[in-house]
Amino acid sequence: MTTGEHTMADAAAMRRALELAVRGPARGVNPRVGCVILSPHGDVLAEGWHRGAGTAHAEVDALAKLAPGAAEGATAVVTLEPCNHTGRTGPCAVALIDAGIGRVVYAVADPGEHSAGGAERLREAGVAVEAGVLGAEVEAMLDDWLFAARHHRPRVTVKWASSLDGRAAASDGSSQWITGPAARADVHRRRAAADAIAVGTGTVLADDPALTARDAGGGLVDEQPVPVVFGRRPVPAGAAVTRHPHAAVLLEGADLAADLHELQRRGIRSLFVEGGPTLASAFLAAGLADEVLVYLAPALLGGPRLAVGDLGISTITGARRLDFAAVERLGDDLLVVAHPRPTEGN
The missing domain is CATH 3.40.430.10 (Dihydrofolate Reductase, subunit A)
Structure with missing residues (x-):
């Protein structure tokens, strides 16, 4: 699959990830993020979302529900670009790489000064990355957080x-x-x-x-x-x-x-x-x-x-x-x- 292409399964999983994301707190420092992990055949393996500052990020929350090795070659569908920094939790990009994820699909790029760059890190590790899937819908959901992060x-x-x-x-x-x-x-x-x-x-x-x-x-x-x-x-x-x-x-x-x-x-x-x-x-x-x-x-x-x-x-x-x-x-x-x-x- 080349950059710019996504499947119906990707879009469906992103809609589900968006539903999961809104379960998180609407206020605070952290964004609301949802994640769905798909098998190479497009079946849902696990779901996760971020529950607030100090808790596992959506990707890590989803990976934690899988047995070791179960994410090998899978696709992670995430509403926000996986983070690339260590704060209260480690970089989600690294967690996805370590889990053996073969492909990552996300909707909106992370505008954070310290947290951005996850997509590049994933690509450098050989993970296929697809950006912009349902970007407008996720932008609307993250409107205030994205504005504050960008400005x-x-x-x-x-x-x-x-x-x-x-x-x-x-x-x-x-x-x-x-x-x-x-x-x-x-x-x-x-x-x-x-x-x-x-x-x-x-x-x-x-x-x-x-x-x-x-x-x-x-x-x-x-x-x-x-x-x-x-x-x-x-x-x-x-x-x-x-x-x-x-x-x-x-x-x-x-x-x-x-x-x-x-x-x-x-x-x-x-x-x-x-x-x-x-x-x-x-x-x-x-x-x-x-x-x-x-x-x-x-x-x-x-x-x-x-x-x-x-x-x-x-x-x-x-x-x-x-x-x-x-x-x-x-x-x-x-x-x-x-x-x-x-x-x-x-």
Whole structure:
């Protein structure tokens, strides 16, 4: 079989490997990976998946279910390129070679600085390697993890709610509630889907947010985003965020790129930036917002409390242009989803 060819058995096994992969934890440093080992005749010999940091990788999990020598000449079908480094566990590429695997099929290349290179190592050992089988499906499943691994930071969503004239609060500072219950429920759904939720210390001091995700009945959802607070001012000992199910991550915010790298190092793949205007503006000005969510209420407030502050733009030609991805009606309000356009060189 030449490079670029794969069989129906390969595709079927990759779909099964994808089903196995999603059994693993959706959050954390490690990706979700599944593996199916096929005999030379295409029969399934073993299956495995990665159960989280410190546990056997999918390939090793599958190999462990086989008797010595049973993998000789077999095909390993894996959702992610077998790793080529030693961390808490050894290199999967070496484990496959030592087991006598004759062929490896994978969907997506490993983008890790230290873990990539498994395919090359396998080829050097005489193992046939086929890449890209069901690549789009596996890319979609590993979306947040791949983004974080490739960019060395979480994917950042910046959200705000405002009146139709762009105000986040009335002149006296009151802001609850600009938008209605349907919009607020949508925010909680998106909070629950994020690894972490961020505000600035100004918002903590002014609004005392809990930074939790809640269901329709007001109860805490099972999987809570990690609270992140940016700023130099101390968080009061009795602040609501101190009672969050997860300990808050405190970052100064002076170097957002470095702070995001630290969050990625901690296993945070997606960050939901909620406020306030100072923090939202900082992410936008730094070009670190990958998605913008604007909840628009059919109301006018006027006054100085803008949803977004100074972005360092002095002329219309310097405007940060975005592309609309979606517009959705939520009760009386509108949700506008937009993605910043890539700048030259990106």
